[in-house]
Amino acid sequence: MEISKVQSTFFEHIGFRRDETDSDAFNLELDLQPELLQDDGTIHSGVFSTMLDIVMGATISQKFLSFATTINLNISFFNLDPYPSFRAETTILHHDTKSVTAEGVIFNYEGDLIAKGMGTFKISPGSRQ
Template sequence: MRGQSSFFEHIGCTKHRGREGEILLTLQVQPEILTVEGTIPPGIFSSMLDIVIGSTIAELVQQPTTTVNLNINYFDFTNCGPFTAVGTIIWRNEKLIAGEGSVLDRDGNLTAKAAGTFKVMGRSIE
């Protein structure tokens, strides 16, 4: 599993493997990332989803990936952390891979969901 960026360390996010080998991102909410209303900024969830889907794909192909498209639905910005993001692959061809990701709060409630398409950089997927 590849490392994580200093941005994610700064906001309190860690990357690890789940029970079934899937890549998970966990966010321990830091006070400095909250909005003035005390909610989670949508950009935090979008970053988590982009990274968890991209990391899931990169782990499969062992190549760097880049986001081509990412569609996100937000359901709840309440600070009910820690939050966990998980990604899955739903389609692939030689150059592009599509995935989905979900962010769940501490009680397992869906807070955000995304579908994205990622380009594999470098060699073709076999």
């Protein structure tokens, strides 16, 4: 069973890219675009919230061959300063037959921690093909 690699228009609109160098993981990258900035010059926290939600959900979908629906998402932001690029990664913390809990982190291009989130996702095994 293979997971579909279809990207949504929203995914493309924000400018997310999947890092294809690691076939076992679903990591996201994002280059800074002017439209992602707030009036004060910082990046809107919603961009990082979305990035964490997508990277965790997609990682779970890929690992468990399942749709992953967000149940709960908690995020801490450490730095909203504009950097040229960002990378998001996921670690699976716990899973059972109905849900998965994961941790997602975002780093800037220098490797500094930007944001960290924990999410719980409902899984529907066998529903992705």
